[in-house]
Amino acid sequence: MAGATSAATLRLRFASYLVFLLLVGLVLLLDVGPKLRPETDLLALLPATEHDPSVNQALREVSASLGSRVVFLVGAAEFGDARAAALRFAETLRESGAFSGVLAEIAGSGLMSHAPYAAYLPALVSDRHLKMLRAGESQRLRHEALRALYAPLPMPSAVPVAEDPLGLANAFLLQRLPSGGNALPRDGVLTISDHGLDYVLLTAQLGGGAFASDVQDRALAAIGAAEAGARQAVAPRPLRLLRAGLLFHSAAGTRQAKQEIALISTVSLAAVAALVLLTFGSLRPLVMTMTCLVVGTACGLVACYYAFGGLHLLTLVFGSTLIGVAVDYSNYYLHDAFDDPASWTGERALRNTTGGILLGLCTAALGYLALTLAPFPGLRQMALFSAVGLAGAAGCVLFLYPLLAPRPKNPRPPILRAVLALYAGVAQLRRTRAAGVLLLAVLAAGVLRLTAQDDIRLMQSSPPEIVADEVELRRLVGNTPDSRFFLVRGADAQGVLENEEALRPQLDAAVAQGAIGSYMAISRALPSLKAQREARELLERQVYGRGGILEGLMRELGFAPEAIAQRREAFRQVPAPGLEPAPWLDSAAATPYRALWLPQGNASLVMMSEVRDLAALRAIQVPGVVLVDKVAEVSELLGRYRAAATRLLVLAYAGAAVLLAWRYGAKRSLPLIAGTLGAAAVTLGVFGWLGLPVNLFSTLALLLVLGIGIDYVIFLQEGAGGGHGPLLAVMLSAATTLLSFGLLGFSQTPFLRSLGLTLLLGIGCAFVFALLGANLRSEES
Amino acid sequence: MRAAVFALLLALAPAPQAAERLMQPVTPQAVAGQIGARLEDLHGAQGLRGRFTQRKKLAGIARPLTSGGQFLFVRGKGILWHTTTPFDSEFMLTARQMMVTESGSVAMRMQTAEHPALRLVSDLFLALFALDFDALGRHFDLSLAAGDPWRIGLVPRDSALRAVATRIEMKGSRLVSEVVLEDAHGDRTEIVLDGVQHLQAISPAESARFPP
Numbered sequence: 007m008a009g010a011t012s013a014a015t016l017r018l019r020f021a022s023y024l025v026f027l028l029l030v031g032l033v034l035l036l037d038v039g040p041k042l043r044p045e046t047d048l049l050a051l052l053p054a055t056e057h058d059p060s061v062n063q064a065l066r067e068v069s070a071s072l073g074s075r076v077v078f079l080v081g082a083a084e085f086g087d088a089r090a091a092a093l094r095f096a097e098t099l100r101e102s103g104a105f106s107g108v109l110a111e112i113a114g115s116g117l118m119s120h121a122p123y124a125a126y127l128p129a130l131v132s133d134r135h136l137k138m139l140r141a142g143e144s145q146r147l148r149h150e151a152l153r154a155l156y157a158p159l160p161m162p163s164a165v166p167v168a169e170d171p172l173g174l175a176n177a178f179l180l181q182r183l184p185s186g187g188n189a190l191p192r193d194g195v196l197t198i199s200d201h202g203l204d205y206v207l208l209t210a211q212l213g214g215g216a217f218a219s220d221v222q223d224r225a226l227a228a229i230g231a232a233e234a235g236a237r238q239a240v241a242p243r244p245l246r247l248l249r250a251g252l253l254f255h256s257a258a259g260t261r262q263a264k265q266e267i268a269l270i271s272t273v274s275l276a277a278v279a280a281l282v283l284l285t286f287g288s289l290r291p292l293v294m295t296m297t298c299l300v301v302g303t304a305c306g307l308v309a310c311y312y313a314f315g316g317l318h319l320l321t322l323v324f325g326s327t328l329i330g331v332a333v334d335y336s337n338y339y340l341h342d343a344f345d346d347p348a349s350w351t352g353e354r355a356l357r358n359t360t361g362g363i364l365l366g367l368c369t370a371a372l373g374y375l376a377l378t379l380a381p382f383p384g385l386r387q388m389a390l391f392s393a394v395g396l397a398g399a400a401g402c403v404l405f406l407y408p409l410l411a412p413r414p415k416n417p418r419p420p421i422l423r424a425v426l427a428l429y430a431g432v433a434q435l436r437r438t439r440a441a442g443v444l445l446l447a448v449l450a451a452g453v454l455r456l457t458a459q460d461d462i463r464l465m466q467s468s469p470p471e472i473v474a475d476e477v478e479l480r481r482l483v484g485n486t487p488d489s490r491f492f493l494v495r496g497a498d499a500q501g502v503l504e505n506e507e508a509l510r511p512q513l514d515a516a517v518a519q520g521a522i523g524s525y526m527a528i529s530r531a532l533p534s535l536k537a538q539r540e541a542r543e544l545l546e547r548q549v550y551g552r553g554g555i556l557e558g559l560m561r562e563l564g565f566a567p568e569a570i571a572q573r574r575e576a577f578r579q580v581p582a583p584g585l586e587p588a589p590w591l592d593s594a595a596a597t598p599y600r601a602l603w604l605p606q607g608n609a610s611l612v613m614m615s616e617v618r619d620l621a622a623l624r625a626i627q628v629p630g631v632v633l634v635d636k637v638a639e640v641s642e643l644l645g646r647y648r649a650a651a652t653r654l655l656v657l658a659y660a661g662a663a664v665l666l667a668w669r670y671g672a673k674r675s676l677p678l679i680a681g682t683l684g685a686a687a688v689t690l691g692v693f694g695w696l697g698l699p700v701n702l703f704s705t706l707a708l709l710l711v712l713g714i715g716i717d718y719v720i721f722l723q724e725g726a727g728g729g730h731g732p733l734l735a736v737m738l739s740a741a742t743t744l745l746s747f748g749l750l751g752f753s754q755t756p757f758l759r760s761l762g763l764t765l766l767l768g769i770g771c772a773f774v775f776a777l778l779g780a781n782l783r784s785e786e787s
Numbered sequence: 788m789r790a791a792v793f794a795l796l797l798a799l800a801p802a803p804q805a806a807e808r809l810m811q812p813v814t815p816q817a818v819a820g821q822i823g824a825r826l827e828d829l830h831g832a833q834g835l836r837g838r839f840t841q842r843k844k845l846a847g848i849a850r851p852l853t854s855g856g857q858f859l860f861v862r863g864k865g866i867l868w869h870t871t872t873p874f875d876s877e878f879m880l881t882a883r884q885m886m887v888t889e890s891g892s893v894a895m896r897m898q899t900a901e902h903p904a905l906r907l908v909s910d911l912f913l914a915l916f917a918l919d920f921d922a923l924g925r926h927f928d929l930s931l932a933a934g935d936p937w938r939i940g941l942v943p944r945d946s947a948l949r950a951v952a953t954r955i956e957m958k959g960s961r962l963v964s965e966v967v968l969e970d971a972h973g974d975r976t977e978i979v980l981d982g983v984q985h986l987q988a989i990s991p992a993e994s995a996r997f998p999p
Contacts, residue, residue, distance in 0.1 A: 155845075156852055156854040157870075158839065158841055159868075163950060165972075166972030167846070183902075192926055192945060194944075199925075524901050564848045564850045
């Protein structure tokens, strides 16, 4: 490219880059390293669903509170064993300090504990009774009350008939009990019987976020100890333990990702090392290559840490494939020596390769940076990590290598022979051009069969045993909350309760129609002050007041006049303005509901179980209420971004075509452009024929295919007519790249797998097409 | 001679008074062991039919609330009470729901899945009518006076059930003849069953009265 660079300039660059690297190293060691706790929340990689900020804030609180819940079922053939083991289990968890709350015994949350309500009971009514009073149906209410008193079936009652002759207070107190699914209280714990086993239900709240790796470690250790203790408590009789919670998924994800990082980087590094050693037969190039990779990784880490305030574990998984790409520049530079070993100097290599490296870096970086256009925090991290990492590695090659570059010991290493043989083999393909073109056309025709799949649930996976445990637990417990829920907001706590009360009649209708199994809402247990005031006015007029039904009913039953006066007095004594949230929330009566009340106090959740008709729920329109369906929202977003990424892909390929045409002229660039496009078409075609659906991640991977594939084209074209250096460089680069992306194709995380597969196929094709498009000496001279 | 035979018979006869006073804590298995033989007809039957009379004594009211009518219990289905006095209404209970019908139309319906308290009550009554001691033993401490008639006392172990009754007593011989429930407020409900027949087969019409 440019003329010879003076030795002084080279030394200056070397020194400056060394200082830069020293700084990066210091920052990494002193600031980033100690604070870096890789994020493991998969959802953190996904875009925030597009709600207004207050909804997003509320949703974050929701997922934090629901996400830190862990549920266990401890089962044994004898109930006594299950109970003893469960209590022992709970005790161990409590002692561990890893959990902020462990609930085994249910005392205090039942019907009989109505402490916060006591003074307000004469003025509290159930939904059903409120509806009757609103409709002026007090005679019907009186008739029902009388019938209930004569009914052959006693209903549970917290208040004696003498204090609640109309059954209003008892109906309210019953309404506030959440439906417990299949679990029933027995000897102070919640229990479920199934297939000859008795299970005891335990719930625990993590002492921190389920995604923090230190919280995970402590909680899992505590659970392990608790399990051992529980089993010991009933030994030698067997115990069945089922568990469910985000904790187990995220911990498994962390473990999986760590294993994958270790595997991918070890295999890639080993392959790079082996190839470098085979080629150069000496240690110095190996050390240089490794330095280049370490520098790339360090730069990527530091950049991501400062840009995003943290790093996701999956970024590291994806980043570990960077090894295969970053080594390209190093290879390209080092292999220049094979062109004319006798007259080779580091300065000459620099002159020969600077253009290619910069062009390659630009296109790859453009490819990666295109990924950042999608508002996916995860992709942005991966893209920045890769782009900065590559730049750091390229810097190493351009600034450090010239003063270090070794001359190859053996100018014709055995590996060169293998590479040339492979190239000759590929070149043979040119002779069967017609058949080849036909084959490619057939493969590419698979594009017509392509399907898309954007369901987020299919893009993440958990180990089957965790999923099986959870499915079994959900079946046993019965009405476990659905992932879809209503978020209710209001100006203040009362506003939230009032909006909930506007929503509830519609949910009651949904239950009656079978659209949902049941629902749970705070306002069932804590009516808004407005509703309490309304109930009070209605009761005054139709029940307690002159001519109200209370007097007539009590007389008919045979109560003394003083008893009637007492009831009226109790009603008058109900404190204004009514039961307020604060004392209620502090009481045991609120225990089952506390998780539904968001800490800020201006939003609540309405959870549902057994959602059967989503459309009916979507049709519900109440001010301040939104139906949150995170899975559907994220899937829909993924689909939209896939469409956007596809348009971006078309643009990027067009840009690359223009670049190639500008650099190599219309005629020479035509086969190169065809090869580049062909690689993408064949990849998509193979997906189509195999019935593999494309998703956002495979589309974005094609952008990378372009970025990396074009490196090969450029390196081979820049070196055309020269020696074997570029060929050797491209071959070895492709080998390591395909190896690392190939490994990604075996990732346990489906979306990384889809990235890996696309890259494996796409880069494989791009590589072969680049070779076919190159015009190199195919035999040893 | 005649006197001697009479004395012998007298000696062999059980002393019902003494047995009634002695209620011993027992396990469900022991209850089944001691009086199970007398209940063979009941346990073999598909259901029961008979009349009931209920007297509720409530604190604060001198006169008990009395009601009565017919009942039908079908094993595996549910219980149907047809109250005829003081007013006509039909009360149906299954493991899944409770339904009140008045003059042919549904006056009230509750699903046990939505109302955990109702589920407790329905489990309890279905177990009482079937005399399923294992099921009862899960939630109650049992005691037994194994004479003829026998008496079984049930004391709930959980607060949830104590909201229904703090003590239940059943009396019977080859059948249950009386159930008494006492609750935490001092109220007392006595249900007397009479004219009870074992049903060996359930007619489709009777079966159809219990929705699935």
